[in-house]
Amino acid sequence: MAHLLGAENISVSYGIRTVLDSVSLGLNEGDRIGMVGRNGDGKSTLMRLLSLRTTPDEGRVTKRGDVNIGYLDQQDVLNGDLPVGVAIVGEAADHEWAANPQIREIMAGLVEDVDWHAKVSSLSGGQRRRVALAKLLIEPHDVIMLDEPTNHLDVEGVAWLARHLKERWRPTEGAFLVVTHDRWFLDEVCTRTWEVHDGTVDPFDGGYAAYVLARAERDRMAAVVENKRQQLVKKELAWLRRGAPARTSKPKFRIEAANEIIADVPEPRDKVALSKMATARLGKDVLDLEKVSYTPPPRESDTNDGGAPLFDNITLRLAPGERLGLVGVNGAGKTTLLRLLNGEIQPDSGKVKRGKTVQTAMLTQEVRELDELMDLRVIEVIQRERQVFNVGGREVSAGQLVEQLGFSKEKQWTPVRDLSGGERRRLQLLRLLVGEPNVLMLDEPTNDLDTDTLAAVEDVLDGWPGTLVVVSHDRYLLERVTDHQMALLGDGKLRGLPGGVDQYLQLREEALASGDLKGTTTAPDAASAGSPSAGSPAGAQAGSAAAKSAHTEAEKRQAKKDLNRIERQLTKLTQQADKLKEQMTESGSKADVDFELLADLNKKLQDVAAEQEELEMEWLEASEILE
Template sequence: MAHLLGAENLGVAFVTRTILDGVSLGLEDGDRIGMVGRNGDGKSTLMRLLAQRTTPDSGRVTRRRDVSVGYLDQTDVLDGSLSVGEAIVGTQDDHEWASSPKIRDVMGGLVSEVDWHAPVSSLSGGQKRRVALAKLLIGDHDVIMLDEPTNHLDVEGVAWLAEHLKQRWRPTEGGLLVVTHDRWFLDEISTRTWEVHDAIVDGFDGGYAAYVLARAERDRMNAVIESKRVQLVKKELAWLRRGAPARTAKPKFRIEAANELIADVPEPRDTLALNKMAMSRLGRDVLDLEDISLTIDAGGQERQLFSNVTLRLAPGQRLGLVGVNGSGKTTLLRMLNGEVAPTKGRLKRGKTVQTAVLSQEVRELDELGDSRVIEVIEAEKRVFSVGGKEVSASQLVEQLGFTNEKQWTRVSELSGGERRRLQLLRLLVGEPNVLMLDEPTNDLDTDTLSAIEDVLDGWPGTLVVVSHDRYLLERVTDTQMALLGDGRLRDLPGGVDQYLELRRAAPSLAVTGSSASPAISKDSGAGNGSSEADLRQARKDLARIERQITKIDAQKGRLHQQMEEAGAKPDADFEYLADLNAKLTALQEETDGLEEQWLLAAEVLGE
């Protein structure tokens, strides 16, 4: 394999802390590498160095002269004065970029729900992220580096991105380097894993599942990691081994070694015992939404968010919610918590129910900025039970990654991920019996997620999780339901895979803006008067036209080659060349006509 780029003896230190110390590594053609490690251990720093966005204190980064690197930083800033279309494709006309299947695929996968003509400055943080990612992916790069690319993507968007990256290059071409906390995504796209820790980088073959096994073996053999962390890794490994069969089939995942390691590890959750305990705390009635409907104001127009929805939560139930953006997942949590009243129907609440909600913004900690971490937890309670064992507030705080030194940090000085961890702890020590988590994985590293899942495993109550992180959903919930944007709530006996199948079968259910790009929108067409038959025909036309354009592109490529060969001869036949050129012109005219048809068909789906 050809060498793409590499690092020699990299060293980086901030004040009194060494981030990287003598790190040497390389990226070759065909490498698909996922980076993991605790927050603050240097993953993003290493990626910025390899992308040559910053310079190391010592050592150097080398790159093959012809290598093009595309890089998505967590803090990428787009020109706010540009429209969405200009930010992605520049000044190209629609028919220019629409002729590229790759660009059309990226547009449909990432920005179909974004107003094509809106200024970038008017977009939400999540929309800006999608636009920045689309701008990067339409380019032709030998190496792509992505820092937390799944942030702000829903389950469908994460699945699309994984498939796009797997199909983007041939297996022995291109290089991919990804930093992400999404463990399902890591397993899908990675053939190698780099763990950044203690100022060094360790390499492992395979994705996240293989890395978990290899790290457990390394920790056991070297006996350098405290037994508490080993047990967490083994417990997650037990779930990986006993979970979806696909995980155990990952390359390099040695099943015999896994069985030996987890022989003495109990199931992650004793569901029967937890449900029995939850029943004693909650009684038979928890939270019921009975035949509710909700109409909201969407930009001056009324939109029905829910239509005759019924949801009954049982004691000890662990429910995962997935859905398209704008379908009402957060609103549904707020209705269950009594913060939003339905237009029709009612919320029935059990007499002993005590709810707690982890919001996306974690604004609840703003008023506690001057307090220390340990003070915030001890103000709620000093001792509480995890998995049938009593632990002190200090022990629990340490379990979720707050070292003795970090426990005395002021809340105002915490990072986003640390604030999320602290607020979750604060909610848990308040002993609610119904816990609702809204996108709990934001800003958290994989080790912290494992620790949180371990705490939730022994928590006896009803749990509702809204998340785009399918690994987390499969790990901590037992049932899943979906909001597809049509006002209804669907059971998912087949889990997240069933949700993705539903989305592929009915893309018209997406919640989109009325001004999305005409070439990429997935709207149902209700706003443009198109019937369902028209929509089906438009989708068929798009597929047919794309196949025709692909065939014509191949013909044009052969003609170009013939013209080059004929023109290189000393006795070039100019009449033959003119004939080839006429054929090429005719094919280009045919392509132009097909592209116009493609845009017309897309408008039927998009306006």
């Protein structure tokens, strides 16, 4: 494969801290590389160097003369005064870009619901991100570098971008390098992984899952070496304890030998261990939304007096210990729903019932809660909550707690204003947890966090005993920490997703194909190749279904019982299916394979799958009664 660009012995330092130390690597045609590492370890720095946007302190970056590099910055760099159309295609006439099918496909996938004539400054964060992506992707780059491209994108946008990158070039053409915390995205599009850590870059074959397995094996081998070292240390210390006190020369010699053994032990990597906080007791009632409707007030940029309602007669009941994931298109009202649950805004109609013992905490997307604390140091932010905390049955100081979160003793005295985005997010999450809430709401918690920190966050959320509501485009996180998901489809309704995120994407695809759901505004119709539309305000849902007949309270009670029964049966069937698969694997791995047994096990597995499918249909029918 032809070489595109490369780095030779590049080094970068900030003050006394070395971020990259004599790193050499390159990109070839056909490379599909994901870059992972802790916040602050140099991922974005390396990407800027490779894109020739900055120069290293030492070494050099070279590229083939005709290579064109496209770069998506992590920050918003669009001119806010430009109309969306000009920001994407410049002054090009409509027929110039509309004649290209690939450009039409990009426009349809990213900015179909964005007002072509609106100023960039009036767009939401997700819309600006899609405009920036569209501007980059319509250009004929040989190499594309994307720094956190999934930030502010909804699940649908992330899925579209993954599909586009997989289909953009032939397997042996082009290359891209992506920094992202979205592990599903890394697995979906990347064939190689670079881990940036401790001033160096380690390459791994495969996407995120393959990287995790390879790193686990590397850590296992390192643990074996460390175990041998520890055994030697124990022997030396044991000898010291047994040694004759009068024979001072040997103990001194042995002390020196022990020190030599310990001296080359590498510093432990920052271990992010989010501490499990005590949670105030939840009563029987938590948070209920009953027949709630809400229409947001018009923005200054709106040309009409009011838009369609975000929520139209929705009902949501949160149970103690429930773990709910929310997905939906940008602008469908996910954040607004959290604000309703948190009591920040009130509905136009309907009721919000709050249990007497409920204590909520909400992590916002922008971490605005730290704005007033910018001059405080990390340790001071936590000390303002309390000086001593109870963690795992023992008391720890604020300093010990902050260090467990990954802030070293030196970092604890860093002002909040000097922290990276990911570090601020970690600090605010810890600040919320030490407040001992029993209902935790997280709005896009994965933004700006590295994959190691995400794993630590997931670990603490696994054991967190309160009620959890998560809004996220990160499919990996949703499936990892929530028990079930619900969707806002942009039609004012809230719908359950027994099939998870895959079902949501299928529903959106079917709705868009049938015209049941439309975006608020549209880009120019590329097929017309010349007559741009003005981008009209959102109308009501087209072709809405006939009103459903009301169900009696007795029917709803029966539906609830059916749902509980079906869920228990589905759990048992899943366990049966797992057991049958294990038996098939065990039988198939034997030297003398029993094909009759395999056929019998396979038939049983098919019967279980058919029963599961039948129960899932019953579940859907019962859930519709409760909607």
